[in-house]
Amino acid sequence: MDRAIVHMDLDTFFVSCERLTNSKLNGLPLIIGGGDRGVVAACSYEARTFGVRSAMPIKMALRLCPQAKVMKGDMELYSKLSHDVTQVIEDKAPIVEKASIDEFYLDITGMDKFYGCYQWTNELAHSITKETGLPISFALSVNKTVSKIGTGESKPVGRLEIPEIMVKPFLNPLSIQKIPMVGEVTFQLLSRIGIRNIQTLSEMPAEVLQRMIGKNGLELWKKANGIDNNPVEPYTERKSISTEHTFVQDTIDIHKLKSLLVGMVEKLAFQLRSEEWLTSTVVIKIRYANFDTETKQCKIAYTSSDHALTKTVTDLFDKLYQRRMRLRLIGIRFSGLVRGTYQINMFDDTEEMLSLYQAMDKMKKRYGFDAVARCAGATLKTKNNNVS
Structure with a gap:
């Protein structure tokens, strides 16, 4: 029996979502992206006729199509409509x-x-x-x-x-x-x-x-040659990715703790991008020397970027770690995941930032994760990484 495999793709998805909420955008050349130094996350067919393409710098896109309307984009809206489909x-x-x-x-x-x-x-x-x-x-x-x-x-x-x-x-x-x-x-x-x-x-x-x-x-x-035996893998809505670090000796060294958190975020964010996930929920976990365990979480705009996630994690840590007792464990979990590549979340980032992440990820994939890292987290050795 011949296999029957369907591929379905929402047409100019981000643009279609925006037009669904604002019919005045219909027929206009539309660019979804962020800032003069940002990149094009998506564009309408009207803009494409002028040569505009995804991942193109916004400035270049506007030189090709100066009459285009540029919108920052709304990942919450896109995620909701994707879920509906x-x-x-x-x-x-x-x-x-x-x-x-x-x-x-x-x-x-x-x-x-x-x-x-x-x-x-x-x-x-x-x-x-x-x-x-x-x-x-x-x-x-x-x-x-x-x-x-x-x-x-x-x-x-x-x-x-x-x-x-x-x-x-x-x-x-x-x-x-x-x-x-x-x-x-x-x-x-x-x-x-x-x-x-x-x-x-x-x-x-x-x-x-x-x-x-x-x-x-x-x-x-x-x-x-038209040969592909890869199966259709059933989709699972709920997924999370996490890592924990247990100290050999309990510590109260704030600088050390934050350095570890930076490295943990970098490792998880790289995994998110490699597996094409975006996260919307950040959870931080600490365990005191007396085994009391506390967690704190917050919702964020969908992302897989180190710098956005690092700020969220360190802010959560400052709010959570109030007892000033020694810690024996810290952990991070990213959940509320949706499929998507890093580029589609570049509404606030610059072309230079996109290029930096692409270069770093390329080096890590070729030479290993430890080939390049931020100084703050370069000495990190974590364990208990898991995806659920």
Whole structure:
């Protein structure tokens, strides 16, 4: 039995959310982002016609499209509407994976016996728009890779079905940049040897590709040939990420405690970004020498940035640690997580800050977490890291 995998993507999600609450924005070139030195988090199709793209500096975007309206963005609104869409899909689909704040994978294999898969998906898309007011595109195919590429090709408000017999004809003429795992560095590397479309890539010997780009070479070759056996992973709404540090000797050294907290935040924030999570709830925990344990938490705007989380954690610590007794343990937990990359929360940050985080994360992924760190937390050694 052929698999039936659907990829659904909310069209220009942030822009659509803003237009849902303010119809006067309809038809206007709209940029979601923050400040003159910030970056574009999202933009409307009207702005894209002028060359505006996500992650572009706001100043450059406004040079390309000076008539654009710039809005800071409202992550609380976007998260709520994303949750509403998730509820509609989960009420109807057998297996759902929420890949990010605005995209979903559905496994509806076998449903064609009772109800045509394309017709069912099309009616689900109409239900989503009717119940939430948000436009959505989808593609139905035999695996996650082909359906995701199909959605991108079908936008805006696209409805596309790619049966197995049509997978190769569909993929072959497309640019290799359409493959989700192909970034700018890989694209430039392959372009230099004349590999620019998927058909040429698919005909390249897999072992040669592996020698060129490393362990991901075989996976890239499979995707170019329309092969992807990755399952749709059921979505779990409630998740948290945490870490604790137990002292060998109880301490009352405030400077030491805050230095440890900075390092703990840096470690957890890096994990959030690596796994593409944003957190909305910060919890700090302390345990005194007499084993009394206290916690304090607060809600924040969705983020995965070190500097925002560090300030929240240190402020919470100052409010919580009032007894001035020795501590034997401190801990941090981030919860209220939603899928999303760091860039979509850059409403207050600058292009320089974004570049700094990207550079630091790249070094950590290549050389290990301890390769680069803030001085305040550089000596941190934590234990009991967990995700729940």
